[in-house]
Amino acid sequence: MSGLPSYPVLRHLRIATVLLAGVALCLVPYRYLTPPDGQLEAVLARDFLSVHTRNTPTTYYEGRHGPTGFEYELMRRFADHLGVSLTLDASHSIESVLETVAREGDLGAAVLPLEPTREGLIYSRPILDLQPLLVYRRGLPPVTDIERLSGLDIGTIRGSGADRVLRELQAEHPELGWRESSDVEVAELLSRIESGSLDAAVVYEHQFRLNRLFFPDVERGFTLGRPLSMAWAFPDRGGLGLQQEANRFLHALRQEGMLDALVARYFGHDDYLEYVGARVFIGHVHDRLPDYTELFREAARDTGFDWKLLAALGYQESHWDPEATSPTGVRGLMMLTLPTAGEMGVDDRLDPAQSIDGGSRYLRHIKDRLPESITGEDRLFMAMASYNVGLGHLYDARRIAEQLGGDPDTWEDVREALPLLQKREWHSQTRHGYARGGEPVIYVRNIRRYYEILTHVDRSQQQYLQLNELLDGEDDDREFEIVPPIL
Template sequence: MPASPFAHLRRHRRGYLALCALLLLGLVPDPPDRSSGPHLEAIRERDFLSIQTRNTPTTYYEGREGPTGFEYELMRRFADHLGVSLTLDADHNIAGVLEAVREEGDLGAAALPLDPTQPGLLFSRPIMPLQPLLVYRRGLPPPQDIADLVGLEIGTLRGTGTDRVMRELQADHPRLGWKESADMEVAALLGQVASSRLDAAVVFEHQFRLNRLFFPEVEDGFRLGKPLSLAWAFPAGQGLGLVREANRFLGQLQGSGLLERLETRYFGRDNYLEYVGARTFIGHVHERLPDYAALFRQAAREAGFDWKLLAAVGYQESHWRPRATSPTGVRGLMMLTNATAAEMDVDNRLDPAQSIDGGARYLRELKDRLPESITGEDRLFMALAAYNVGLGHLYDARRIVESRGSDPDAWADVRDALPLLQEREWFSKTRHGYARGGEPVIYVRNIRRYYEILAYVDRSQQQFHQLNARLPEEAESGLFDLVPPNS
């Protein structure tokens, strides 16, 4: 029997419904402030915006400087746009976010896929594309297409939109089956692939970009289907005022280019560490760092640093090898010169405890000696650069910055000036002369990335310990629901 001429429409009805809903929403004119609707007026009257979200690296989490994350950045800016404060409830999975928005919240911002078929909800305009991506465990034959996925143990997250894509694919590939979890997050899902409990997973491309350095055992395979759209969710039945105001705000961000810059900041990072040994670093975190973690913690407490930062410095210096020696005679885990060791009262540079303690105190001294006008992370990054290239050359770079009319207290400007110390046109005018000024730039960049990975591992250690403690049968029954093939 020939296929029905409406089969294509039935198969893709959700996509057409979504498109129609977006077109209709775009045709609704933005109302003037005096008729903004009861929901928006209630928010302004109570003076706060209530957000339902999730605690994930791509959405919202507590960073070194406080709350951060791509959608947190948007939430905070939207609250400022409305002139109100912000309250967050992050104790949700995807389904919990949507239910809380229906019942109590002003809006949901939690990497939600735009889905106009969701009952009791309205959605904002698209914020960014969500491209589903198949990733797989290193060592398996690289899957090239959907047919290669049949028979693999594949996992995905329910309610994120990737599960919807899998169901659409199953309509054309009935032998395709997979597992879904409603309670896991992307990092835990990738952990299942890395630990061989799954062969592959379906996540969004930006999520994998953000997490891939933490899971070097997981490879990207190929894109699945067309991109979905990330959007905010609002309760239906309370007027369109808040939705329209959010659309106006998001349109302004997009028009100014700020939305694209935020996407690049959070998800568009380069893969530099891939080329300088991400896999080696992850291996050393597990194999070498445990021998010295207590020493880093003790030295950090006494010097007033985060221990993970000191550990990152130690890795950049020696790869956590206590007997490391450079051709210039710099030695030990923190690679102290003879002069620095003497200044820090270190009599044995090859003793890990003395080296770590001396390096921590030396970094503290460098940071304290910087001008008071340098603050925050700029001060830390310049201290790290001075650890590598010396305070004198750092001051020379600051003078170059000043002569060029830029800000000598901003690391971004000093970072751009440091490589000029390799050029005679510039170093001939400085007090301390030539320096390999490109090295401290790479040095600080590497330490920042090493710290980022260590902070992630430290934050997630308990979660991964609990996951890895499960037997495979318990992991399957407790974490996933099976979606069997259709044939």
């Protein structure tokens, strides 16, 4: 490492930098740090951390606003903690992650169950509890205990740890059988349950929470066995320095409460896209929308959209909260990223006027970039889907729709193709990889619901005003009770 400061100097410099940044979780006293050896020294010398992972919603994927995922967040923070950049290989299954890390690379992070006896690898301290959960197809007799599994066609992911739990149960229940594969992911298992090619599957509880909105015909059954521990895997060559530094980093995250916060952020609820109900929406129409109606009307005049459509999109994004902030740093009433705000000339994302103007022009920008062969409402719906998931993933879905014999210029066929981006057999063939393709489908559906309700409200209010039937101070909730959810 000639020409570089010594490791203690580097550590003090990095800790000083962290202090200035105000990140308490990395403030580890130097006296508790061990000198580098082997793998850690190599990482610091080459200035990047090489990680093998999987392209899944619980690990790493390209989201609407760039790379995301629970373990990606941890990897990125760990690389920042070391003061190095991050390189990822996300082309793996669980088994290939472990095999590859044993031969090359620095770290494996892919919802890996802790297996201390596995040759060629050492593991970090536990990161997250992995509770195996049996899920099954709605319409089957309730599956509430292991005795109800007899005769069911059950699937799971080989190497995930859930298969290990099944093997342990099989010792006591020899009649238990299942199918397993290392080439499927959780979304595909749930999809197979819905289609009827599987009756049930064993996944982890947090994985089901993350995916269940997109698979409404899959029911929660019961937990199996005790929780396993998710951990990172390191090669057993080159000493313990990198593993020990990771343990210090993870310990600090937990002590500062940051690890629990990340778990709550990614797995604490089913999904933010869940439809909130017509009554809640109508309440916000009364309480919040009047403050922004004229801004939406002005943006509509400038961009050619119906103001009610822009308002519906704004509600889907933030519930008309001008100070809304997502976990990924997207902000404002129209939830703009920093790059998008810069591109649209928005210098204050929390200014509702700027946010509505910038978000509306961005939707117009996306719509104008779509191929001319996409017309009418199909063009509008695909523009809205791209606002959510990004143009790259939309183009991938269009190509899948064409492969399936559909029309890539119709929303109906692209809507069917988008959820396939959650399946390895499809997203592995695309340019932009994994996407939570069910989200833009629900996103567009919700906006259309809100738009229809707003259209009804706007029309009704105009009629009442013309007839002088909207009296000051009179409760007009009756108007909204005749508006059912638009399914």
